[in-house]
Amino acid sequence: MKTMTQSATAPDFVQNPYTFYDSARAAGPLVMWDDYAMPAAMSHDLVSTLFKNRKFGREVPPEMAPAIPEHVKDFYAVEAHSMLELEPPRHTRLRSLVLRAFTSRSIAALEEGIAALCHQLIDRFPTGEFDLLPAYCTEVPVITIARLLGVPDDMAPQFLNWSNDMVKMYTAGRTHADEVAANTAARDFTAYLTDYINERRKTPSDDLISRLIAAEEEGEKLSTEELITTCVLLLNAGHEATVHTMGNGIKALLETGLRPEWMTQEGIDQTVEEILRFDPPLHMFTRYAYEDIEVAGHTFKRGDQIALMLGAANRDPAGWDNPNTFDPTRPIKTNTAFGGGLHFCVGAPLARLELKIALPILFERCPDLALADKPQYANAYHFHGLEQLMVTT
Secondary structure (H helix, E strand, O other), X not given: OOEEOOOOOOHHHHHOOHHHHHHHHHOOOEEEEOOOOEEEEOOHHHHHHHHHOOOEEOOXXXXXXXXXXXXXXXXXXXXXXXXXXXXXXXXXXXXXXHHHHOOHHHHHOXXXXXXXXXXXXXXXXXXOOEEHHHXXXXXXXXXXXXXXXXXXXXXXXXXXXXXXXXHHHHOOOOOHHHHHHHHHHHHHHHHHHHHHHHHHHHOOOOOHHHHHHHOOEOOEOOOHHHHHHHHHHHHHHHHHHHHHHHHHHHHHHHHHOOOHHHHOOOOHHHHHHHHHHHOOOEOEEEEEEOOOEEEOOEEEOOOOEEEEEHHHHOOOOOOOOOOOOOOOOOOOOOOOOOOOHHHOOOOHHHHHHHHHHHHHHHHHHOOOOEEOOOOEEOOOOOEOOEEEOEEEO
16 A cells, blocks of 8 residues: 655645645555545445445444543534444434435425525626625535525525534644634534424424424434534535535536536536536545454554545546546436435435526526636545635626
8 A cells, every 4th residue: 555645734735735635546446545644435436335234333432432632522522423433223213213304305305495485586686796605605505505494594604614614623733722623613503403492392383393203113212412422524525526516517617618418408417426426525534443454455453533534536537537627417326425325415305406596597587607817626535615706697
């Protein structure tokens, strides 16, 4: 196994990690990423296989769980009930109960509201150059999730602030100040949701929080702590992924040169999948080995971590012809943007729906949309999203 060195905060890597992925993948499906001190799976086949391998998982082995520092206890109190961080049987119970509330029918019911929201946001676009991220890409998912949960639209900016502070806990080079801010956001978000959930227990409504409260399977229900964490996860993961995907996708479409057929009812599914494949919002997903196991010639011990490199897997030439070319006419093939196995993103149908609605409306309403400046990616690895997207209409 070859050892590779690459800082995740180096400016060249932040703007284009795919050059490193290509060189690492050429060295083999599994390489040692020295900067993270762990093996990294680079090929589409290996990443896909490991997502389904139950000898690896997200939950740290109990005997290896680290002590939680006092200044981040509120953050990790939320994380302790997250589906994203758990394995069966707790993951199975939580996901089953959530899916009883987060149904395809409830997602489809949002379609008309998402379309109306997109038009309202476009109506407010300023003249001249402006940043499309806060004007459109951020607003569509955060307001949609607020409405899905049943909380007022005017809470969306506060949700956005909490989400932005919390997800910094997953970025390379996070500081002590970032950790304190994330902990404060988790504490304040928890306090707000506790009051709101208690209110919904007394006066249920037709919203996701009410359905989550009512969800029951074999006498099991979600605790208040689990309800809070699920709402936080849906906001943070759903918002973060969709904002990045929409921004990255619009960038790719404008740089490539938009073709009208890509936005049609017949072409939009392929366009959305190519956006997800070509420049996904999350590039790394780590897992722990649960027993001694050999993978691609390397022996893992219990507790060893491995990085599943989603961005690298999606550009694997063994999976796609000319993978570094953005081509929305490609036949749809499963990519790893939303993960896989037990941890396949529960919000993937909602993210796809938002993209399928928001992109055609944007380009129909703004046929002269163009880049006003070279887009720059934010230094927020292992997320991969733009810092700003300056455009003119």
